[in-house]
Structure formats: structure tokens, C-alpha cells
Amino acid sequence: MLMINFEPKRSYQTIGLILRKELSDGLYTIGSRLPPERDIAERLNVGRTVVREAIIMLELENLVEVKKGSGVYVINLPQDKNSQADSSFVRQEDIGPFEMLQARQLLESTIAEFAAVQATPSDIERMREALEIEKNEIESEGSLDPTGDRLFHLCIAEATQNSLLVDMLKQLWERRESSPMWKKLHCHIENKDYCKEWLDDHAQILLAMKRKDPRAAKHAMWQHLEHVKVRLLELSDFNDPQFDGYLFDSIPANLVSQEK
Template sequence: MSDQSDQQRAPRLYLSVAQDLLTAMAAGEYILGVRMPGDRELAARLGVSRTTVREAILALELIGAVEVRHGDGTYVRGPHAGVAAIEGSALDVAPRELIESRRALEPVVASFAATRIDTDRLRGLTRDLDEGAEIVAEPSRIPRFMELGLRFHSDLALGCGNSLLAGIVGQLVDAETHPLWLLVNQHAVSSLQAREGQLRQHREVLGAIASGDAARAAQAMTAHLASVDAVIFNPAASDAATRGDA
């Protein structure tokens, strides 16, 4: 029984360590280009095994947050490194497949929600966005900000009036089902600019739904998920577009 319980906790443990390291990077504890402490030191600091630290570093390498130079150490790559070459990862379904699926489904869900969502759910979504706005500038609160962001999508889907679509979207944004996706998202919003952009886009989606405009809700969700795609897979182009360079 104990072995089974340990196996169930193990994936969440490496994910928790990886999240802690990403939060430390966003807070400036580990800056771009700097070599991180070795796995023995990190294990001691974080109170976990060296194996768990290695799994966390592997996940961070897969999402582009760090570069592992064999024989030299692990170096921080920063928030502008795109995600690539992880389609065969044993850690999770490829994030590229997840975002592709979400881009196909969630605009439809948003359009349905515009005519079917109830007042209580709208209030709950608004409260979550307000909480996100309160913590958006705090690097130490990024895990909570991410939790609120993913919950926005799953709770919005619950208001679309179609339980099958709501269940599918809920699975696509579930951190336990897709742990690597959570890390990808957290890495993508490590900058304040990215977090503020996500919050603004969520408000645009919710505003369209609250006004009952199905077409505008679908358009806002389409634009939001296209932005998520760009931030994750082509961050340089996304930064240029935000600055007005492209």
C-alpha cells in the first residue's frame, strides 16, 4: 500500500519542485545564464531526493527553462526560450497537441457560454480574475496565478451548457492529467508583461460572454489561445508583436 501511495505522489513531487524552481527564477534568485546549484545541493535545500531533483530539471529542460550542459552543469535559459522537441516525452502529452485541441474546442465553448452561463458562475469567474489582478505583480504568487488562470477555462466551460464539452476542456487544462502543460504555462507567464496580457485577454473573453455576444466571445477566445500558442512556442515573435515590431 505504501509503495502504491509513493508512486501516486511521485509525479506531483517532481512537479512541485519544478514549480518552486520556476518561481525562484521569476523572483530573480536564479538569473539568465547563471549556473544553478547541483542536484545534491538542491535536494538538500528543498528536502527531496536527488532523483526527484533530476526529474524536475529534466522537465525544466524539456520546456526550455534551463539548459543542461553535461559535465558542466545546469544553466538558466530564462522566459524567452521556446518549447521544442518534447513530443516524445515520457512525462506528458505534447503541449503542442494540447494547445491545438484547445484552439479547436474552446472558442465553441465560449460562444455557447455567452447564451447559457448563469449569473453565479459569472460572478465566480469575475472573482477569480479580480484575485489574479491582485497578485499579478508578485513573482512568488505565480503558482496561484496559474491555478486561477487554468480554473478560468475549466469553470467557463462548465457554463457552456454541454457537459461533454465541459468535461473535455476540463481534462485539457487539468494539471494532474498534464503536469508538463502546467510547467509550460508557468514558464510562459514568468514575466509580468505575459501575466498582465493573460489577465487582459481573460477579461475580454468574460466581457463578451457577460454581454451575451456569442460571436465576440468566440473571437476573443480564439485570439487569446493564439496568443498562448505564440508565447509558448514562438516567444520572440510574441514579444515583437507586443512591442509593435511586427
């Protein structure tokens, strides 16, 4: 039996190891389908996003194969030498994509709130230019280059005039772009229309920046990244095309805008 010599750091790793042991114990055979994601989440008392991330971990180890609209199928067992893919870095260091989005949501909503107060006219102009780049990329046939998206978020961080916040944002984006788990999640997503939805979100964030409205900016950024999480979870759902839940509450009580 293949031994796992590491302590899980992430929630998805804990669940992934449970599923991995069930494969080793013969609970599932090669060619069989794993139970629906919802059933696994209920049995192990975790959220569906954690199960989704655990399955991505098993995919990267070449133990399971995801078939869109059909489910997750066992293709190797842990004692099979073919399952020993080079995943040590993934298992020990990689952050689950939905955990990463949650961290971005908490950090970037606060950055946007502060940036709305600090932003200069030149900062606003740079945000506009980034938005235009993003729009052109989306309109370009087959273009999936995220340059404009990243640049827009970076411009907001730079508008805070706080270099540490800028560094923190850059580190999050660098982890995203180097993450095998993030890439594996996206390989199951065929419909790219969501990029247009996110462009509209960015326009709302920019509007709040122009108005120097910190509360609206924080709300708009929070909601934008909530849209990202929900859409990615929905589009990558291989069991049930009818999405039925959120990672956590969309907008905490203290972020809900009050009409003036």
C-alpha cells in the first residue's frame, strides 16, 4: 500500500485522504463511480466546495477521472504505481481554489473600501484603462488572457498607496496562477460567458471608486468575488447542473448597504 507521509494542512486534504483510504480499502473499484458530491459532503459533514477540492486532489494524483454530466470515476487505486503522480507539492502546499477565493474576498473587499478613499484621479484613470484592456480581451475571438482582470484588481490595491497591501494581493494572484488545483478546476469549465458578467462587476466597482464611496466599493468587490465563487462552483459541477448552494453567506450583515 502506498504510504502518505504528511499531515494535511488544508480541509480538502483531510477529505481527500479519507476518500483515498476508501479506495485503498476496496470500497470503490476501478471503473466504479463515486457517490454524488452532495452525499459525500453530508456523510463527512463538510461543505460541497471542500469535497470538490478533495476530488481535484485525487484527479491530480490520477486516481479518479471527472466526466462532465456523469460523475467521478475511479481509474487507479492508491497501491497502483501509476497513481503516484508528482503531486507532493500539490498535497502539501497548494491551496484549494475556493479557499483561495474566500481569502481574496476578505482581503480585497477591505482593500477596495480603503482605495475608494485614497484613490487619485490618475488611479481612477488606470482602473479605466485596465477595464478597457479586459473588455478587449473578452471581445477578442478565443482570447482567455487574464491580463486586464489582474491589472484591474492590482490598480485598486495600488490606489491604497500601501505597498504591503499591494504585495499581499500580488502573492495571492501568483499562487492562483501557479496552482495546479486552480488549473484543474478550470479545465472542466467550457462556457466562458461568465467573463462578461465579471466585467460588469468591475464596472460597478469602478463606479464606487469614482464616487469615493468606500461602503459601496467594499460591497461591490465582495459581491464580485462571490459571483466568481458561485459561477465556478456551478460551471464545474459534474454531478448536478442545477446549482443549489453557496460557499457561505453572500454578504455579511455589516456589508449590506443601507439606503440613505
